[in-house]
Amino acid sequence: MQFRVLSVACLAASCGLAAAGATSAAPGVAGLVAVSLPAVGDVTVERLVLQPTVSSSRKAPRLALAGKSAPAGVLVASSVAPTRPSGRFLATVAVFRPGDATQGVRPARAATIGVRIPAGFAVVSRQAAPNVLHQNAPPRFALVSGGTASLLAGDDPKLPAATVVRDAQLLALDRSVPLTDLGLLRLEAVAVTFGPLGTSLKVSIGLAGLGQVNAVELKFRPGTRVVRTTGPEATDGLPMGSGVQLIASRGFFQDGETYAFTLELSQAPKKGDVVLVRASTHYFESSLPFTERFVLG
DSSP states (O other): OOOOOOOSSOOTTTSSSOOTTOBOOOTTOOSEEEEEOOOBTEEEEEEEEEEESSTTOOSOOOOEESSSOSOTTOEEEEEEEEOTTTOOEEEEEEEEEOOOGGGOOBOOOSOEEEEEOOTTEEEEEEEEEOSOSSSOOOOSOOOOOOSEEEEEESSOOSSOHHHHHHHHHHHHTTOOOOHHHHHHTTOOEEEEEEOSSSSEEEEEEEEESOOSOOEEEEEOOTTOOEEEEEOSTTEEEEEETTEEEEEETTSOOOBTOEEEEEEEESSOOOTTOEEEEEEESSTTSSBOSOOEEEEOO
């Protein structure tokens, strides 16, 4: 799937002004930020806007955990990037809590981790995007690349810290994440990537951490009809109005393997269209208890 990398020069919704639903903190108050843990098997992303409180605080601040506030098995990464010309910094905290999605998304107990903001900086706005792995409410912050990234807690995921934070943001924004990354981050999901938008649409699917899945359903916006499909050997495509079920006809889709299909559509999808994705362990007689949401373009 192709997406546009947004500049770190942010919009009012993610810089200076607090977004609707965000929490503001008065300048001059540095210290601790409580970031909520996601549900088991999910990911939470927190975006902070940091303001230097003294003229000497021009260097990007480094975030840290307060003590041993992250539970065992939880991965926490952060990145900090400057904004121009405001002199502020955008900090992104990504919290991964791997689990078994085949048992359903279970709510976590009310729990937080403490992220320490260094002296010389204040939090002027913040926004949380909780539980973003599957279908989630879109956040109002934008994708931020660059800056300084670091792992704050958890085992080494064998990915650069900047990639970990970027993947978390892409999940929050309903964008595709590489199948390999999902596996290394121990997440359980269906990875879907889309080729250039047109009536002949290339789609690749892959499973991360999911066993015995033999059918994956994609559903396009109303008015779009899936006419026919082509795919790899031992797979079938079953068009169903605005959707299609992609089926492993001789068993199951293999974890970590990519399957490439071509869908012929009655009309080309538009940038910003949403595709909903479901998976099943028995041809939709027993669906997995989550729906994923992907934004095209």
